[in-house]
Amino acid sequence: LVFPEVVAQRRRNASKKEEEMSVRLKLLAGAALAFGILIGVTQVGFAEDALTNADSNGWLMYGRTYDNTRFSPLTQINTQNVGQMKLAFAFELGSLRSNESTPIVIGDAMYVSTSWGPKYVYALNAQTGERKWTYEPEIPDDVLQYACCDVNNRGVAYADGKIFVGRLDGKLVALDAKTGKELWTADVVDYKQGSVITSPPLVVKSMVITGFGGGEYGARGSLQAYDINTGKQLWKTWTVPGPGEPGNDTWKGDSWQHGGGVAWLVGSYDAKTNTVLWGTSNPSPWNAAVRSTGTSDYGNLRNLYTASTLAIDADTGKIKWYLQTTPEDAWDYDGVNELVLTDLKINGQDTPVMLKADRNGFFYVANRETGKLLSAEKFVPTNWAEKIDLQTAKPVEVSDKRPGMAHPVKDVCPNLIGGKNWQPMSFSPNTGLVYIPSNNICMDWSVSEVNYRRGVFYLGAEFPTHPGPGGYMGELIAWDPVAQKKAWGIKEDLPFNGGTLATAGGLVFYGNLHGLFRAVDAKTGKELWKISLGSGIGAGPMSYAVGGKQYVAVVVGRTAAIPAFLGDVGKQMVAATPEGGTLFVFSQ
Amino acid sequence: MNKSLDRGPGDTLRSLRLRLTGRRLRLSVAVVLLVLSGVGQSVAEMKPLRLCADPDNLPFSSNHPETPGLYLEIGEAIGRVMGRPTTAVWNLTYFGKRSVRTTLLAGQCDASVGLPDDQDFMGPRVIFSKPLLQVGYALVTSKSTRVSGLNDLRGRSVAVQFASTPQSMLAQHDNIRMVTFREPEEAMRALAAAQVDVAFIWGPTAGYMNKTVLQDAFNIVPVAGPGMQWPAAVAFPRGQALLRDEVNRAIDTLGTVIDALKLKYGFPTAEPMTLSTKNGTTEAPTLTSLNARRAEAAAPLPAAQAGERTTGQTTLTTEADIAEGQEVFNGICAHCHGPNAVQAERRIDLRLLRHRYGGKMDETYLDTVTKGRPAKGMPNWSEVLTTEQVNKILVFLHTVQVE
Numbered sequence: 001l002v003f004p005e006v007v008a009q010r011r012r013n014a015s016k017k018e019e020e021m022s023v024r025l026k027l028l029a030g031a032a033l034a035f036g037i038l039i040g041v042t043q044v045g046f047a048e049d050a051l052t053n054a055d056s057n058g059w060l061m062y063g064r065t066y067d068n069t070r071f072s073p074l075t076q077i078n079t080q081n082v083g084q085m086k087l088a089f090a091f092e093l094g095s096l097r098s099n100e101s102t103p104i105v106i107g108d109a110m111y112v113s114t115s116w117g118p119k120y121v122y123a124l125n126a127q128t129g130e131r132k133w134t135y136e137p138e139i140p141d142d143v144l145q146y147a148c149c150d151v152n153n154r155g156v157a158y159a160d161g162k163i164f165v166g167r168l169d170g171k172l173v174a175l176d177a178k179t180g181k182e183l184w185t186a187d188v189v190d191y192k193q194g195s196v197i198t199s200p201p202l203v204v205k206s207m208v209i210t211g212f213g214g215g216e217y218g219a220r221g222s223l224q225a226y227d228i229n230t231g232k233q234l235w236k237t238w239t240v241p242g243p244g245e246p247g248n249d250t251w252k253g254d255s256w257q258h259g260g261g262v263a264w265l266v267g268s269y270d271a272k273t274n275t276v277l278w279g280t281s282n283p284s285p286w287n288a289a290v291r292s293t294g295t296s297d298y299g300n301l302r303n304l305y306t307a308s309t310l311a312i313d314a315d316t317g318k319i320k321w322y323l324q325t326t327p328e329d330a331w332d333y334d335g336v337n338e339l340v341l342t343d344l345k346i347n348g349q350d351t352p353v354m355l356k357a358d359r360n361g362f363f364y365v366a367n368r369e370t371g372k373l374l375s376a377e378k379f380v381p382t383n384w385a386e387k388i389d390l391q392t393a394k395p396v397e398v399s400d401k402r403p404g405m406a407h408p409v410k411d412v413c414p415n416l417i418g419g420k421n422w423q424p425m426s427f428s429p430n431t432g433l434v435y436i437p438s439n440n441i442c443m444d445w446s447v448s449e450v451n452y453r454r455g456v457f458y459l460g461a462e463f464p465t466h467p468g469p470g471g472y473m474g475e476l477i478a479w480d481p482v483a484q485k486k487a488w489g490i491k492e493d494l495p496f497n498g499g500t501l502a503t504a505g506g507l508v509f510y511g512n513l514h515g516l517f518r519a520v521d522a523k524t525g526k527e528l529w530k531i532s533l534g535s536g537i538g539a540g541p542m543s544y545a546v547g548g549k550q551y552v553a554v555v556v557g558r559t560a561a562i563p564a565f566l567g568d569v570g571k572q573m574v575a576a577t578p579e580g581g582t583l584f585v586f587s588q
Numbered sequence: 589m590n591k592s593l594d595r596g597p598g599d600t601l602r603s604l605r606l607r608l609t610g611r612r613l614r615l616s617v618a619v620v621l622l623v624l625s626g627v628g629q630s631v632a633e634m635k636p637l638r639l640c641a642d643p644d645n646l647p648f649s650s651n652h653p654e655t656p657g658l659y660l661e662i663g664e665a666i667g668r669v670m671g672r673p674t675t676a677v678w679n680l681t682y683f684g685k686r687s688v689r690t691t692l693l694a695g696q697c698d699a700s701v702g703l704p705d706d707q708d709f710m711g712p713r714v715i716f717s718k719p720l721l722q723v724g725y726a727l728v729t730s731k732s733t734r735v736s737g738l739n740d741l742r743g744r745s746v747a748v749q750f751a752s753t754p755q756s757m758l759a760q761h762d763n764i765r766m767v768t769f770r771e772p773e774e775a776m777r778a779l780a781a782a783q784v785d786v787a788f789i790w791g792p793t794a795g796y797m798n799k800t801v802l803q804d805a806f807n808i809v810p811v812a813g814p815g816m817q818w819p820a821a822v823a824f825p826r827g828q829a830l831l832r833d834e835v836n837r838a839i840d841t842l843g844t845v846i847d848a849l850k851l852k853y854g855f856p857t858a859e860p861m862t863l864s865t866k867n868g869t870t871e872a873p874t875l876t877s878l879n880a881r882r883a884e885a886a887a888p889l890p891a892a893q894a895g896e897r898t899t900g901q902t903t904l905t906t907e908a909d910i911a912e913g914q915e916v917f918n919g920i921c922a923h924c925h926g927p928n929a930v931q932a933e934r935r936i937d938l939r940l941l942r943h944r945y946g947g948k949m950d951e952t953y954l955d956t957v958t959k960g961r962p963a964k965g966m967p968n969w970s971e972v973l974t975t976e977q978v979n980k981i982l983v984f985l986h987t988v989q990v991e
Contacts, residue, residue, distance in 0.1 A: 136934050138934070138940070138943070138944060142680050145680040145682040145683065145687075146682055148683075193770070194682070218750040218751065218770050252759070253759075253765070253766050253768075254766065254767060254768050255768065257768060258750045258768060258770065284750075284751070285750060285751035285755070286751070287751070287755075287756045287759070289756065289759045289760065290755055290756060290759040294759075405756055448708055449708045449709075450704050450706045450708045450709045450818065451684065451685070452681070452684025452685065452703070452704065452709070453681070453682060453683065453684055454642070454645060454680075454681050454682050454684070455642070455645050455648050455681070455790070455792070455793065456749065456752070456772070456790045456793075457704050457723070457724070457818050458751060458752050458753055458815065459753055459756070459814075459815040462708075564686070564689070
């Protein structure tokens with residue numbers, strides 16, 4: 001507080017403008033240096049202690065920790081006593097439909113966002129549910145027009161006494177965690193291009209990093225890092241390379257300019273190698289012949305770095321390596337799904353890995369320090385590719401399952417919502433299993449439908465949807481990532497069920513589209529507890545402890561826009577429950 | 589589509605737009621007066637025909653009274669023949685099908701002019717009148733250029749729209765250099781600046797720009813073929829066949845009116861041509877050289893005058909006016925918006941009008957009050973409040989704005 005006053009005083013005293021400027025600059029530089037050192041120390045300390053070495057009571061970010069395992073080490077609620085779990089409190093979010101938020105808990109404060117922008121962010125007392133403050137941003141009326149896939153928001157991030165919120169209107173804001181007051185606002189992307197922010201950003205050191213959505217509407221993806229204190233942009237990395245950058249020659253003509261590859265879901269961070277890992281969406285436009293050959297014989301025209309995992313140096317934003325899962329995508333198989341980081345014994349070797357249940361139906365295990373693919377197997381019924389070639393990481397495609405202008409295809413699995421969508425999976429180091437909210441839906445794909453956007457008609461893609469083999473449409477799959485096979489599963493009649501939480505109490509929690517919230521034995525899948533919460537559940541549950549007591553929390557509120565893409569299946573999804581928007585918190 | 593005019597580098601376009609916006613205030617008041625002054629009392633008892641329309645989508649529709657747009661003016665003409673007043677129900681159409689679902693199919697309006705009469709569009713949920721116009725993609729070239737087949741485009745740079753049929757078509761011809769734009773307006777600007785040789789884009793938009801800002805410098809020829817042309821018609825929800833039949837009878841009488849409107853909005857009227865894809869059957873390329881085109885483009889675009897710009901402030905500013913506005917507000921508007929405009933629900937907190945709309949506060953206010961926002965529960969007050977009252981409420985609201 002002293003420095004600005006000194007600067008102001010000197011400014012008043014300065015007689016010549018040039019002198020004034022020079023004094024100001026020197027003082028500002030001095031001040032910045034002094035601040036920088038202090039802040040730098042605080043930040044490093046903060047990042048190391050608070051976010052990297054998380055205490056077991058809190059839930060510090062979307063996936064609890066940087067590794068996105070959604071594993072709570074708490075054991076108070078366990079397989080023996082989960083049957084006695086009761087409601088601790090409920091909180092109405094004040095916003096209906098598509099509530100996809102995972103609350104975070106820092107100390108005794110919980111921060112939870114709602115759908116529509118978000119319409120609200122609340123700070124609550126995590127023990128009582130008592131509200132501390134409400135943030136209600138000014139979201140433009142017309143934003144629903146530009147949000148391809150509903151007005152969802154998946155949560156907020158925390159660091160250094162600040163809450164960070166990505167918004168549908170393309171802005172990233174920092175709030176004072178104590179008061180909810182806006183500290184700064186950064187313009188990340190123009191929402192009127194169909195680009196919206198729906199997922200929480202990732203805080204690394206003194207940076208807050210975010211992507212955005214809009215792959216279908218001609219956006220060119222990027223990841224952007226901002227200073228947590230000032231909101232100033234520190235780096236911006238295009239996820240589709242421009243001319244002169246490696247990978248630009250994987251695009252035909254000028255198609256890279258509207259190439260998609262947006263990073264609309266959440267990132268992970270490996271502190272050991274200072275690497276940010278983030279998935280990217282499908283390329284655009286949907287007609288692959290515009291950006292490549294339009295056939296399985298795509299050669300070099302793979303459309304990098306779409307439908308990929310990107311490893312990025314956190315300090316510079318430089319791309320270290322990539323792993324593309326669906327080259328020259330033609331099925332809308334986004335590669336955005338979250339990377340779960342852990343160490344596994346692969347062929348007898350302790351290996352640092354990243355796990356991804358891809359939309360394309362394959363479960364990928366890769367070395368997270370090199371990007372080398374270690375294994376990839378089908379975790380849901382999948383017929384667009386026979387297998388993934390482990391040497392090249394390329395799929396061995398079934399060519400009559402690749403849709404194109406001249407060849408509509410029938411019965412491709414998975415359909416465009418993928419073997420797994422945004423709903424987060426979890427990993428328990430105790431069982432060694434990954435708990436995947438999976439979908440079993442197939443589609444036909446043709447390109448004759450007439451579409452319309454702001455005055456212009458064009459040929460659209462149509463994708464009638466039907467249940468996959470077996471007739472069920474969803475399944476909670478407990479997956480062994482070492483053996484690459486299913487340990488057990490619980491089938492669901494509908495797709496698009498809720499994310500999962502694994503705990504050291506030997507439990508897995510998850511909700512479904514009927515609003516049923518369950519606890520099952522993490523080893524066997526045996527149902528131990530359930531409660532009906534009234535509206536469809538998509539969000540991932542979380543767990544925390546305050547005052548020596550463990551709580552389990554979940555946000556409910558059925559999806560609304562995705563069913564519109566799914567015809568009769570969509571009608572069943574909408575009919576399953578009313579819209580909703582409530583936070584439920586349970587304890588013993 | 590105007591959004592790209594706003595953003596684009598074309599200062600000419602921007603000042604044109606400002607000019608239109610500037611005139612808007614007085615015109616809306618005039619419209620209100622017209623409605624209130626009993627012109628057409630006979631039709632006042634008729635239920636108005638509610639037309640769904642995008643407020644910002646010229647040449648098709650807009651909320652600028654001076655240029656309501658081709659579709660909206662056709663709708664108004666249909667209303668006149670039927671003896672029914674028309675009102676516009678505004679909704680943005682960035683995602684066309686979604687907006688049809690949430691407006692026309694949700695009962696928010698009775699009809700929507702200018703949807704494609706095609707079973708593939710939304711299936712049997714939507715029914716259509718007779719076709720009004722043939723709309724689709726067109727080749728836009730300089731007057732001295734002739735294109736009769738894809739051969740003529742060889743080695744040329746062609747502006748196309750992202751995710752359009754022409755983009756898909758030309759993607760199969762590696763010897764044609766595509767330059768891709770998100771919006772047809774951007775493509776036209778590139779053509780006007782000689783950054784591309786030809787544009788293969790949405791015809792009505794090209795025609796409108798050609799007429800309004802490009803001094804008719806270009807030839808616009810619609811292109812035939814799959815996914816290129818559609819019959820645009822009036823759409824109704826299934827079950828409104830009687831209304832549809834009535835509209836069809838009105839359309840039968842409107843041939844000359846529609847022709848005049850096409851002219852007003854620069855709508856391409858040439859017969860669609862079939863682009864020959866055969867090799868060697870067309871004449872040698874007749875495109876003028878890019879250099880010559882650049883010289884043409886060096887001539888400045890027609891400069892739009894700065895135009896008079898009203899500030900958006902009304903002239904009624906006395907204490908008595910404020911008090912009167914406040915009284916009317918508290919008697920009528922306060923029911924939803926709170927006494928003295930104090931309302932905790934930000935969505936309907938009118939103290940935030942300036943914060944939210946800035947220089948467009950008055951425009952937005954007048955538009956909302958006189959047209960309503962049915963989808964959000966705001967009625968149309970134009971038949972309840974006098975123009976004077978509407979203006980005085982605005983004067984009052986100016987005194988309570990917060991940042």
